[in-house]
Amino acid sequence: MPNPKIENAFTYHQPKEGQPEKYEALRSKAKELACLIDELCPDSREKSLAMTKLEEASMWANASVARN
Template sequence: MNDQIENKFSYHAPKPGQPEIYQEIREKAKELAYLIDQKAPDSREKSLATTNLEQAAFWANAAISRN
């Protein structure tokens, strides 16, 4: 059995305080997403910036839930 695989592909119920942290990260990412949307011209680069911001928020929350 590989502990890393087990951890990555298992459900991690939120521990006390974690939902608030997830929300804080999402709110800050949303704030930046709006800034990018307002200031950057519509383009592939803008789309990539938004996608990567979404991924960053996801992975930050995954780091909290998995560790």
């Protein structure tokens, strides 16, 4: 019997009504923070990590909307 969590994690989730607007709102705020980080933080490993983690947070937030 397939594991439902694996099935959910590795299945395409077609957007439902209202979801595209949620994705855009999340991406917009993440982009706003990315721009602030880029403006205020000196180029460094730490800045790169902050940007990477912000991308990850944005992707996981959108995955939450898609999967649930």
